[in-house]
Amino acid sequence: MTLLRTLTSVALAFALASCGGDRTETDISGEKVALPTIGSSGGALSTVAAKRLFGAKSFASTQSSAAFGSYSKGCLAGAEQLPETGPTWQAMRLSRNRNWAHPEMVDMVKKLSRKAAQQPGWEGIYVGDMSQPRGGPMLTGHASHQIGLDADIWMLPPKSLNLSRAQRENISSISMRRASGAYVNSSWTPAHHEVVKAAAQDPRTARIFVFPGAKVQMCADEKGDRSYLRKIRPWYGHHYHFHVRIACPTGARGCVDQAPPPPGDGCADARQWQANILNPPKPDPTAPKTKPKPKRDILLADLPAQCNAVLNAN
Numbered sequence: 416m417t418l419l420r421t422l423t424s425v426a427l428a429f430a431l432a433s434c435g436g437d438r439t440e441t442d443i444s445g446e447k448v449a450l451p452t453i454g455s456s457g458g459a460l461s462t463v464a465a466k467r468l469f470g471a472k473s474f475a476s477t478q479s480s481a482a483f484g485s486y487s488k489g490c491l492a493g494a495e496q497l498p499e500t501g502p503t504w505q506a507m508r509l510s511r512n513r514n515w516a517h518p519e520m521v522d523m524v525k526k527l528s529r530k531a532a533q534q535p536g537w538e539g540i541y542v543g544d545m546s547q548p549r550g551g552p553m554l555t556g557h558a559s560h561q562i563g564l565d566a567d568i569w570m571l572p573p574k575s576l577n578l579s580r581a582q583r584e585n586i587s588s589i590s591m592r593r594a595s596g597a598y599v600n601s602s603w604t605p606a607h608h609e610v611v612k613a614a615a616q617d618p619r620t621a622r623i624f625v626f627p628g629a630k631v632q633m634c635a636d637e638k639g640d641r642s643y644l645r646k647i648r649p650w651y652g653h654h655y656h657f658h659v660r661i662a663c664p665t666g667a668r669g670c671v672d673q674a675p676p677p678p679g680d681g682c683a684d685a686r687q688w689q690a691n692i693l694n695p696p697k698p699d700p701t702a703p704k705t706k707p708k709p710k711r712d713i714l715l716a717d718l719p720a721q722c723n724a725v726l727n728a729n
Contacts, residue, residue: 469551491550503539
């Protein structure tokens with residue numbers, strides 16, 4: 416049965432769904448962010464897992480570029496595709512079709528690639544996942560990357576920007592972590608510091624997620640202006656790539672920014688992450704043992720009302 420027939424059957428089976436409930440969500444960084452009002456215009460498909468609907472779209476909508484919702488619950492109209500290969504970048508894992516983003520994000524990645532190409536041993540950058548052609552939840556992988564304002568940059572310094580499609584499927588990035596992420600390993604270089612720093616210094620950047628040891632090392636090595644360090648946040652994983660998140664474009668309506676990082680350079684927080692890795696807190700034996708509730712799929716009805724139009728647009 417084709418996807419179209421499947422969705423048609425579902426449409427006949429379900430009635431129009433309305434929305435409600437909690438109007439906040441927990442983002443990748445564990446912070447609560449407010450959500451815009453969600454309409455109930457999704458029709459019968461509003462009860463379908465949104466990842467099935469957005470994952471089936473292979474090209475962007477012809478609408479004006481706009482991000483709707485928040486980084487972990489939204490969609491993207493009028494996405495721009497990062498070209499597979501440029502003078503200072505290559506998009507990786509092309510079979511995933513995730514080299515789409517808001518034009519501001521595409522521009523930011525291109526700008527970062529030019530700065531990376533100035534570092535010794537770097538021809539530019541390898542770009543991992545950005546977003547799907549119309550954003551939204553993904554069939555596999557990320558909880559965020561839904562509104563075209565996130566991009567993963569590989570830690571592997573490119574030696575060649577002439578990789579074939581097959582090579583881009585099979586080559587892997589390299590891990591920078593040691594001691595479960597408490598420290599960087601010998602693959603970390605001053606050039607990595609400068610590339611991450613350049614990404615953080617772009618005024619559009621809201622946050623960069625990287626493993627704790629990298630943030631601690633950058634805090635120790637930085638001898639000049641430290642203001643950019645505030646944007647670099649320690650988070651689980653993120654040792655094969657670092658995750659760049661830019662803010663909602665100026666004047667964007669319906670796009671929900673994450674709250675700014677706490678004041679200061681965030682180095683003390685990173686060192687606490689490091690300490691917790693090296694000496695994990697002991698579990699409380701008196702605490703009740705409860706199984707975590709399984710996370711339900713995001714439905715179309717959970718997304719901003721504009722996402723229905725994004726799905727239906729040419």
